[in-house]
Amino acid sequence: MPDQPSLPVTFRPGRTRAVLHTLGAASFVVITIVALLLGGLSPGEKASFVFTGALFWGVLWLLARPRIDADAEGVTVVNVARSRRLSWAEIVKVNLRPGDPWVFLDLTDGTSMAAMGIQPGMAKASAIRDAKALRALTETHHSSPRASNTGEV
Template identity: 65%
Template structure:
């Protein structure tokens, strides 16, 4: 258990996030530059170009949002438009199978929650390591929860 990271720990798709953030900045900069370089545009039209650039840059910024944060109280999964906090006891299993686009968390209520913060897209090795670390954290925390341990023994 000594090889587990200190809590809190945040998992993010680092390379994918870097690409998306760079794309957002470039998109905004190009559209703003076009607005400034077109001499025939009035101030209102230039402003509309800049606002359009900001809105379009918001798309990759939103796609860069996913993360998984593990802390003493549990795991917070932040996906593109949702955020959910799970107690450690709610997570039964952490899955990242061959071909999965991201990690899935099997929950005690019988559902599965996608955790987009760990995705193999550009960096498969990193995603596999992050999934293993999260799985080890879940297993270590379940041992500390006697109610969960007794529930697992009955299954």
Template identity: 60%
Template structure:
């Protein structure tokens, strides 16, 4: 990587994707709440609308969860349903190949771990910079370091 490596701790997130998801979730929630308040209906029906509105907000919040946090001790990968803490020597390589939906970490146990917190989706250049930064950190702090 050219230039200085990022200061630790650092968190990588798909900021544009996250902002879009949260905006859409809030907008859908607001529309459903407004409709529920405008319609003449029973309390139970209105409660159903409010529950639906919370679901329309909850799903984007859930989808916006992924991130990768690097600190002096290692890296924490938070994906949709999992959270995994890795020490630096466990991370052998960081890959973001053309067409990959997100970064993959090659691990010392022979497996590969997806890191959904760095994804090229709607911010390809940022994802490439983040992948290079994480790769540099892994090389500097990993088994070779």
């Protein structure tokens, strides 16, 4: 079994976040400078340029939001637009198959949930390590007597 991180722990795509935040900040600065340097624009038009740059940065911030927060009680999966709290007992399996864009969690209700906080895109080795760590945490908490009352593992 792989080494387990101590709880609480947060899994997030670090390189992807860095690229998205850098791109957002750079785009905002460039658009703002262009707005200020363009002659003949009214203050309202310049403000609309700045607002557009801020809006673009906001969209990139949302794309950089995904993470998985694990603690003794369970995990909080934060994706682009939604977050969901799961107890350890609700997670049956942690999957990261070749070609998957992120980790998928198989749940006790028979559904599968995307957990975008672990993405192999820019850092495949890190994503595999994180997925194994989350899988180990899930297995450990399923094997503890208080983690599951259904008997399913």
